[in-house]
Amino acid sequence: MQLFPCPFCGLRSEGEFHFAAEAGKTRPVTTRDVNAEEWAAYLFDQKNEKGATREVWTHLPCAEMFIMSRDSVTMEVLGTQTLRKLPA
Amino acid sequence: MSGTRLTSGGLIDRARRIDFTFDGRAMQGYAGDTLASALLANGTRIVGRSFKYHRPRGVWGGWFDEPNAIFSVKTPRGSLPNVLGTTTALTPGMEIKSVNAWPNARFDVKGALDLFNPWLKAGFYYKTFMKPDWHLFEPMIRKMAGLGALEPDLIEGYTSDQVHATCDLLVVGGGAAGLAAAEGAARQGKNVWLVEDHAALGGGLYRMGGTIEGLAPADWVTARKAAIENAGGRILTHTTAFGVFDHNLYGLAQQSALDVAPTLYRLRAKDCLLASGAIDRPVTFANNDLPGIMSLEAGIEYLGRYGVLFGKAIAIAANHSQTASAAARLRDAGAAVSLFDPANGDLSATGRRRVTSLRQGGRAEAVDCVLASAGWTPVLHLWRHAGGKLRWDDTLATFVPAQAPKGMAAIGAANGIFDLDQALAEARACATGEPYSPSPPRFNLTPTLPKPGAKGRQWIDFQHDVTLDDIALAERENYVSVEHLKRYTTLGMASDQGKISNIPGLAAMAALTGKTIPEVGTTTFRPPFVPLPLSLYHGPHSGQNFHPLKRLALEKLHRSSGAALGEYGGWLRPAWYGNQPGPDAAQSEARMVRAAGGILDASPLGKIEVMGPDAEAFVNFVYYNTMKTLKPGALRYGFLLTEKGVVFDDGVVFRMGPKRFVISSSSSHAEGVTGLLESWRQDGNDPDRVFVHDTTNHWSTVTVTGPKARNVTRSLGLDIDLSAEAFPHMTFRETSWNDVPLRIARVSFTGEVSFEVSIPASKVEALWTAITDAGEPFGVSPIGIEALSILRAEKGFIIIGKDTDGETMPHDLGFTLPRQKKSTAFVGDRGLHTEVANEPDRRQFVGLSVTGDAPLPTGAHLVEGADRRSFGIVTSSYISPNLNRPIALGLVERGAERMGETVTLFHLGKTYEATLTSPVAFDPDGARIHA
Numbered sequence A: 001m002q003l004f005p006c007p008f009c010g011l012r013s014e015g016e017f018h019f020a021a022e023a024g025k026t027r028p029v030t031t032r033d034v035n036a037e038e039w040a041a042y043l044f045d046q047k048n049e050k051g052a053t054r055e056v057w058t059h060l061p062c063a064e065m066f067i068m069s070r071d072s073v074t075m076e077v078l079g080t081q082t083l084r085k086l087p088a
Numbered sequence B: 001m002s003g004t005r006l007t008s009g010g011l012i013d014r015a016r017r018i019d020f021t022f023d024g025r026a027m028q029g030y031a032g033d034t035l036a037s038a039l040l041a042n043g044t045r046i047v048g049r050s051f052k053y054h055r056p057r058g059v060w061g062g063w064f065d066e067p068n069a070i071f072s073v074k075t076p077r078g079s080l081p082n083v084l085g086t087t088t089a090l091t092p093g094m095e096i097k098s099v100n101a102w103p104n105a106r107f108d109v110k111g112a113l114d115l116f117n118p119w120l121k122a123g124f125y126y127k128t129f130m131k132p133d134w135h136l137f138e139p140m141i142r143k144m145a146g147l148g149a150l151e152p153d154l155i156e157g158y159t160s161d162q163v164h165a166t167c168d169l170l171v172v173g174g175g176a177a178g179l180a181a182a183e184g185a186a187r188q189g190k191n192v193w194l195v196e197d198h199a200a201l202g203g204g205l206y207r208m209g210g211t212i213e214g215l216a217p218a219d220w221v222t223a224r225k226a227a228i229e230n231a232g233g234r235i236l237t238h239t240t241a242f243g244v245f246d247h248n249l250y251g252l253a254q255q256s257a258l259d260v261a262p263t264l265y266r267l268r269a270k271d272c273l274l275a276s277g278a279i280d281r282p283v284t285f286a287n288n289d290l291p292g293i294m295s296l297e298a299g300i301e302y303l304g305r306y307g308v309l310f311g312k313a314i315a316i317a318a319n320h321s322q323t324a325s326a327a328a329r330l331r332d333a334g335a336a337v338s339l340f341d342p343a344n345g346d347l348s349a350t351g352r353r354r355v356t357s358l359r360q361g362g363r364a365e366a367v368d369c370v371l372a373s374a375g376w377t378p379v380l381h382l383w384r385h386a387g388g389k390l391r392w393d394d395t396l397a398t399f400v401p402a403q404a405p406k407g408m409a410a411i412g413a414a415n416g417i418f419d420l421d422q423a424l425a426e427a428r429a430c431a432t433g434e435p436y437s438p439s440p441p442r443f444n445l446t447p448t449l450p451k452p453g454a455k456g457r458q459w460i461d462f463q464h465d466v467t468l469d470d471i472a473l474a475e476r477e478n479y480v481s482v483e484h485l486k487r488y489t490t491l492g493m494a495s496d497q498g499k500i501s502n503i504p505g506l507a508a509m510a511a512l513t514g515k516t517i518p519e520v521g522t523t524t525f526r527p528p529f530v531p532l533p534l535s536l537y538h539g540p541h542s543g544q545n546f547h548p549l550k551r552l553a554l555e556k557l558h559r560s561s562g563a564a565l566g567e568y569g570g571w572l573r574p575a576w577y578g579n580q581p582g583p584d585a586a587q588s589e590a591r592m593v594r595a596a597g598g599i600l601d602a603s604p605l606g607k608i609e610v611m612g613p614d615a616e617a618f619v620n621f622v623y624y625n626t627m628k629t630l631k632p633g634a635l636r637y638g639f640l641l642t643e644k645g646v647v648f649d650d651g652v653v654f655r656m657g658p659k660r661f662v663i664s665s666s667s668s669h670a671e672g673v674t675g676l677l678e679s680w681r682q683d684g685n686d687p688d689r690v691f692v693h694d695t696t697n698h699w700s701t702v703t704v705t706g707p708k709a710r711n712v713t714r715s716l717g718l719d720i721d722l723s724a725e726a727f728p729h730m731t732f733r734e735t736s737w738n739d740v741p742l743r744i745a746r747v748s749f750t751g752e753v754s755f756e757v758s759i760p761a762s763k764v765e766a767l768w769t770a771i772t773d774a775g776e777p778f779g780v781s782p783i784g785i786e787a788l789s790i791l792r793a794e795k796g797f798i799i800i801g802k803d804t805d806g807e808t809m810p811h812d813l814g815f816t817l818p819r820q821k822k823s824t825a826f827v828g829d830r831g832l833h834t835e836v837a838n839e840p841d842r843r844q845f846v847g848l849s850v851t852g853d854a855p856l857p858t859g860a861h862l863v864e865g866a867d868r869r870s871f872g873i874v875t876s877s878y879i880s881p882n883l884n885r886p887i888a889l890g891l892v893e894r895g896a897e898r899m900g901e902t903v904t905l906f907h908l909g910k911t912y913e914a915t916l917t918s919p920v921a922f923d924p925d926g927a928r929i930h931a
């Protein structure tokens, strides 16, 4: 059972979180023609990186989604970052 | 009979006698005994039979390293299988039964298997039972395999408590090194936990005899315990640290008695000192499995801890510098002891059912007990769980800790330090950070490793009956990788997980292949370190504690109205009302709705608020259907899709105002839809301009449906014109009722005029009472979900997940327009134009009209050709009380263009016939819904 830091709730147990996606994917603009390869890449291609990764996770109790950097080998959490704009 | 209890010595309480039975024979032990020590004290030599050959086996080890003493135990509370006798405390009234033995351990009918041993070599099962078919042999093999049997007298309330805790330092092992380290760290102000798996602290101190730092072992232990607890440390005995998991999580299992479920501690420790000690390695020699042959450690452990001297004439076959002191202890206790050095030549034991002599070259000693040791093996399972590395030490002939995992250090015997003074100095320095200069080791041994080719049957894995010859066979057949060796011979796969067989097995393979032992490598160490009941992990998390039902605010009223409650999509809901059998009740309720009307608790319908300046664009984007043209006061049916274009949910969208919508998801899906909306809101939109909030549990909904629905609703006295002209289908109004906000919508899942009335959940009892009272004169009363399911099927309305599957797209359900026309982007848009989405043979939503009175089975396949190729399935099937015939819905290849076609269906060996029709069986023009 890992401990993940929700940017809003702090360190909480892994079971309270859901993995959402690898970070950095952009949805193709579907009002123009999106070819099958581009669409398939958006849906299915995963980097599945060994070592440092950037992923989007949800903390279910507060419903906040955030980016978590972690090491997929050592399971070390390298940091989290909110998706929302913070007040300047 | 040899193996007697001494009149003094050990930690047992001779004032508290415990009666128990073993294979039906009455025996006595004392408080402080384990099952094994009590059996040995009673002179029991054979405690069970081995797994494969049913060889007689005695107690070999003193603690968790025991391969043989596994029992089925019945206590006054119930029965438990697979009980390890060496670590389980004896309690009054235990009935202990040997396993793998019929009728009992002393006389075993299957013992004849041993005569066939040339056929039972490594890989025997794989080679022998494959032809003609493994399944012919499987029942016989399954019957003979396995350890204890499950008995029906399960223990009531066998549920583990689970505790979450944190500490600065966890010390694993309450022997000399662990106690000294815990004391040092606790005195420095650290929050220290110390766990010890025995009932008593002290580890190997009772074995050694003599004094420690001038004190008798028990007194030294008492002083350390007091010092640790006075400094705020916490000590858990009877507690095994069984695994290390991610982020410094340690699993601890605390056992109070065999028939009480252990307590699980999930402990986060910043640091861990591993003081888990070492266990004896067996000496591999001919017939080394005979009862009466034990580890040297076990022999003096039973003497020191339990006051049991198992033999009168004992041979010690050991290779290290602690042999002499062990021999002296045994002699002091009254045994005749002869010493054998394995370096002087091959050893062999003889005897039947018990060892009677040990030979080496021309020397033979008549003995009743052999104690053997090839040196110490540090217990490093947790070290490996945490990712620590091992190093082979040639002088100690074992693996010792190398590169440490983060936050862990090993001390004492676990660190390969087998000298007490040295271990204490190292432990204190390690705990306090004070400098420590190691002195030269005062322990030495002559490495003793298995010799392939030696005469006689030399046992490596006692529990799984793996011999040196089996390892040689595996090597000849090229199963030389340790992982292959393990699986081919089952070496180390017994319930002791190779604790004692691992190193002899590796050493044998190394010798056979001409490699060094580190080159051969080790198999992976995985938690749990000792076998544990699965109850430990789930604890109280089962049933309602694991997946609680969602409860309706109206549950009390439903119960008093005689509702039959059932689970529907996670909610406990009325299935039907009254005392009729369920199917009959549902039929009459469904008939009543079309004749007069019905009242339904529809509270589980999702009510998810979406608001903010971007709400319109957001809802338009997440929905398949165009929602931006929806006017305030109106509502629209639509689909949420996945990006693959598959239908995820259906429901209606209320437009409350220019910047506010309420999404009414299907009843079982509010959390899922909220999650989907949050995901798109936060990851893909500006979360400051749109807000999502699930209010499903805050609002309850009562639906009045049927030809008399308007009359019933009118009696609420709302300030709304309910006429069809003023309040048309697919619109809603907001008002108040008795000063409580109320929302009323015209939307229908029955095909009848319906008013869906929503109110804050705290006020719904009054609303329900008012509506049911108003319904009575009109012959309108409550209906359950079963009737609703029939009514909606008569109208061809789908239930997501029942009438759709993981491939269904909206155009398969006849909703084609947005796919062709919607100009703005929406979730799933591109997914609706893939090759798969355009496939002409897609399964489409249809109705099925049955010839005859019998309804089609749900799940029946539509089949064609001699090989009965399936081209569709029945998704819903009922008897329609309003049409007086069976109706069905299904997904069928090219269904839309095959209307009128007669098809054959197949289900569980029976064939049916039906005609493909429109899904709408009742009121196809929809006149009633608009009335």
Ligand SMILES: [Zn+2]
Residues within 6 Å of the ligand: A006, A007, A008, A009, A010, A059, A061, A062, A063, A064
């Ligand atoms: Zn949170």
